[in-house]
Amino acid sequence: MFGKLFKKKENNPIQKLSFENYLATVVDIHAELPKSTVTVKEQMDIIFSDTSDFTERKFHLKSGRSVYICYFSALISQPQLEASVIKPLIQNDVNFRDADDLGNILSVTKYEQTVNWKGTVENILDGNIVLHIDQLNPIILFLAEKTGRNPTDPTTEYQVYGAKFGFIEDSRKNIGIMRQFIKDPRLKSRAYDIGVVSKKQAAILYLEQYCQPEVVEHLDSLLNSYNKEHLQSIGQLSKYISKHPNSLFPQATMSERPDLVSFALVQGKVVIFIDGSAFCAITPITFMDLLETSEDHFFLSRWNLLFIRFLRIVSMFIGTILPALYVSLVAFQPELIPTTLTISVAQARVQIPLPATAEAFLMMFALDVLIEASLRLPSFVGQTIGIVGGLVIGTAAVEAGLVSHTMVIVIAFTAVATFTSPSWEFVSTWRIIRYLLVAIAAMLGLYGLVLAVGFLLVHLCKLDSMNKPYMYPLAPFDGKELKAFFFPKR
Amino acid sequence: MKTNLSKLLLLFIVISLFAGCGTSSREIDQRTMILAMGIDKDENGDFVVTIQVPVITPQEGGMGLSAGEFEVITDRGNSVWDAIANIEAVTPTVLFFGHLKTVLIGETLAKEGLDEILDLLDRRAPLANQIYLVIIREKTEVDEFLDQESRLVILPALYLDRFFKADQKLSRSAEVKLFEFRRDINMKSRASTIPFAYIRENNIVLEDMAVFKEGKLVGELLGKEAGKGHLLKEKIVENMNYTSQVELEKEEVTVSSRVTCRLDYHVNKTNPVEIEMEMPCKAEIVHMSKQDMAKKKDHIEAFSSKLGEEIKQDTEKAINSMKEINVEPWLIGNRIWVRDPKYYESLNWEESGWRDSKININIDVEIEQTGQRGMLDKKKIGE
Structure with a gap:
């Protein structure tokens, strides 16, 4: 029955964009490079046409043989090329019989002969230099010098005690x-x-x-x-x-x-x-790994670690479930809220035109927009956004009667609680789940919420990472490991 | 992919079907929250139902209730349900019983019998069986009681709720929840108690217990008897207040104290039954008209025996008053039945067993604290 409904779309065979296809229009990619510098230069010019940073250098040895060098100027060490390649070649008048003779003249650490066009082009792109002396096999000089930087403070994972040292791009x-x-x-x-x-x-x-x-x-x-x-x-x-x-x-x-x-x-x-x-x-x-940081072990007292991990787990629950719980309690099961709180909530909500669900979605969306906006902006503008957004959402929206006090408290607490998790990736996951839970709570109330949390648990228990159960040590249960998570051995 | 999608679709269908199990969505502000409900009968035999609802208005500068923000609505009907339906017709939103705290029943109605009302309260699912039952004395009308503004707590319904939740240490009244009442009248002696309430000089007063037999109000336990009733049923009563006159060294001394008593009893299987009640009590002296009297051991002993006597007398009074009307609301008969059903049958408890039973009370009062913090007349150094 469902077969017709979900019939797979036929894939249109679009010709794939391919580097090899492109190269093949100019040269035979598996062929060796020709021995004539003129031919090589001509073909290189076609391959790297309209490439302003592609640099070529041509000169003659004292014996009159032409030399052709090509590279990407920003990827190589120019002084080294000058000192260990060009200078020795111009100053020494040696009659090279084959490419191996070059090793006696050039003071380059590593070089090798080219095999075919494909490998040669790849090497040029990688920042190496092609040196071709007429009637010899072209060689590749490994003189790439890529731009690097020194390790600096990690900027995304702040820690109190951790090392002030982050990875670089190499x-x-x-x-x-x-x-x-x-x-x-x-x-x-x-x-x-x-x-x-x-x-x-x-x-x-x-x-x-x-x-x-x-x-x-x-x-x-x-x-x-x-x-x-x-x-x-x-x-x-x-x-x-x-x-x-x-x-x-x-x-x-x-x-x-x-x-x-x-x-x-x-x-x-x-x-x-x-x-x-x-x-x-x-x-x-595993799930538990996403709740821990190396810094937890810096604490001198073991109880601090126990407390902080417990705090993170509780916050994770609050950050995920609280808005959905609020919606289902307010809209479906108000008898479960203490009476005086019910009266307060009712008073806060009495002039709000939106139902609790819409209020929750509005606030959650506004919060996520704020987070996303302040994340991409330079820090000084980001702060402004935070203040303006906070004021608008926190105070003005309540005063304008768009959302209730209680909803602002719920969403603010949710937002703060979510960020106790050390993994940004994990925070984003729970953020999506939060929307789903509110949606199901809006439709089915507490029944739906319990059902959704149940499905979530089933999914988590089924999940694995590289064949390691995701919920380990909770499922499969391992008491010792679980104890070690909260209270590691000395 | 296809199987996954069909599984998802199936799941969605199942969830949607099960959705019937959940209640439908209705926001808090679309419900008329009933906090207390009063039921009585008028001269024509019609049921008079009164509900108390908080008036929900937005608050300037913060949340919470302010004084007088509740409304009392009364209507009549041939049945309780009719009366409720009539009330529903005059409220803008749906009546919501989820927060009903207390059901107040008029004494007139209670004398006629609660069966009909209890049936309704029990059948309606949104009514939690955790609600408190209170009988309003005849001198106060039920709707008048619900309209009474307490100077201490904003809503009368919340007053009762707090009174019982705070576990008021007066031992003159005790809370009874709907399920407890239902349970007790289903026991062997088919009797139970419900606290009385009334208004005295614009104050809400909760004291004395109404005694019910087979759902009808048949008697009452007044003042200290109510506390003794609690002791006999729950086997413990805390903080009873006593003020006694004791003769110490040929002087009349007034002593006030707070007493906590426990109870344990042993049943001798004779016919009529003989019950030995052991009652260890612990007392704390809170006031003495002569300050230096509690220093000697014989003073304390004299006081404790006097106190014991008074407690014993009160207990016997409570037992005797119940024997007079042949009602046993303290589950004593039930406890005998649980241990030995055959013996219980031989007692003929409901007709004569209880009335003829012999109860011996052995009381032992220990003065735990004299309350004296310092020797005020001690000799000063250097004198």
Whole structure:
């Protein structure tokens, strides 16, 4: 019956955009480069036509042989090119018989001969230099010098006690940072070039004997089989490795804090770094992992940790359920509210034109708009937005009779409670669930709310991250682990 | 994907069907919240129902109730339900019984019998069986009582609610909830009690207990007897107030005290039944007309035996007054029946068993605190 209703749309076979197709219109991508510098230059000019930062240099050796060098000027070290390539070539008059002879003249750490057009173009894009002496095989000089920065304070994950040190956008350097945090030969890393074209450098990092080998193998095969042209962000990769990409709950978490990552590594997790992202992905994770930060262990008293984790769990419940609970109590089961409070709520609501549900949606939406607006703006404007929005929503809306006092209290408390969770990803998840719960509470009251929370629990219990149950140690229940979560051993 | 979608659709259908189990949405401000309901009968035999509803108006500068913001609506009908329906016709929104705290019943009606009313209260689902029952004495009309503004608490219904919730330590009255009353009149002796209330000089007064047998008001326990009734039923009564005259060293001394008593009884299986009641009490002296009297042990002993005597007398008085009307509202018969049903049957409890029973009270009063904080006449250093 449902087959006709949900008939799959036929995919239109659109020809895929492809780097290889583009290159193939100019050259034979698998062919070797010609030995004549003139031909090479001509073809390079076509491939990189309309590319202003593509730089070419041509000169003659004393013997009269022409030399052709090409590169992207912003990606290489120009002084090094000058000192260790151009200068030796011009000053020495050697009759090169093959490309290997170049090694005696050039003071470059690494170079290799080109194999085919495809590899050569990829290397140029990667910031390397093609050096071609007429009638010799062109070679690639590895003189890429990419713009980097020094590690700075993490800006998104504030902590009171944690290290004032964050990752940068270079995966190799980030692994170096981690080596400073964990000095252990068992700290293993595997490198990948992800994206058929972009070949973005990525690496997974794990502590052997701490983590499960199957997780590493699984990730390894996943990363090796990534077949899209480009990989832009760590988020894309996290979605790619997630087993349940349609779930609202994140199955990997991100961090820019080396101390948090080292904590995760010791817990047996696998960390993925990619170039161009100051965040790394940590997987597998559980529900409980999203509620803890490495900083919790900084507390000198164990009771502080117990309190703060308990606080986060309670806040998570409040932040998710409170508006829905308010709606269902006010609209469906007012007998469950204490009498004097009922009278107060009724008095607050008596001149509000909107029903409680609409009020809740309005306020929640306004709150999310405020958060989103202040998030994307420079900090000084962001503060202004916060004040203006707070005033408008908090005071003016009540005075204008659009929303009631009690609703403002409920939404304000909800908003504050949600942000006790250390993971932004997790906060966003609960934010969506909050809307869904209010919607179902508006339709079915407390019955619906209980039903929805039940479904949510079923979903959470079914979910897994890299085959690790998401709700562990609650389901499957492990008393010792649960105790350790709230009250870790000394 | 197809199976997932069909599963979701099925789920949606099931949830929608189950939605019938939930009540429909109605905002707080669309309900007329009834806090107290009074039921009585007039001279023509019609039921008079009075409801008390808070008037919901927006508050300037903050929330909460202000004085006098309640309305009392009265209407009549052939049945209680008719009267309620008539009231519904004059209110703008739906009558909402979810917050009903107390049902006040007129003494006239109570004498005729509560069965009809209890049936209605019990059948209507929105009426919680946690509501308090109160009998309004004849000298006060039920609607007059509901219209009475207390100087202490804004709504009379809330006054009663707070009075009972705060567990007023007067031992002159005790709260009875609907389910408790229903439970007790379903026990072997088919008797129970409900507190009395009335208005005295513009004040709400809650004291004495009305005694019911088979749903009809048949007697009452006055003042301290009400406290003793609580002791006999619940086996504990706290903070009874006593003021006694004791002769100490040939002087009349007035002593006031607060007493907490417990009760334990043993049944000798004779016919008629003999009940041995052990009553250990703990007292605290709160006032003495002669300050230096509580210092000696024999003073304290003299006082405690006097106090014990008074408590015993009051208890016996309460028992005897109930024996006179042959009603036993304290579940004593039920307790005998639970332990030994055959023996209970042989007693013929309802007809003569209770009336002929012999009850011996052994009381033991211990003075826990004399209340004296310092020796006021002690010798000063250097004198």
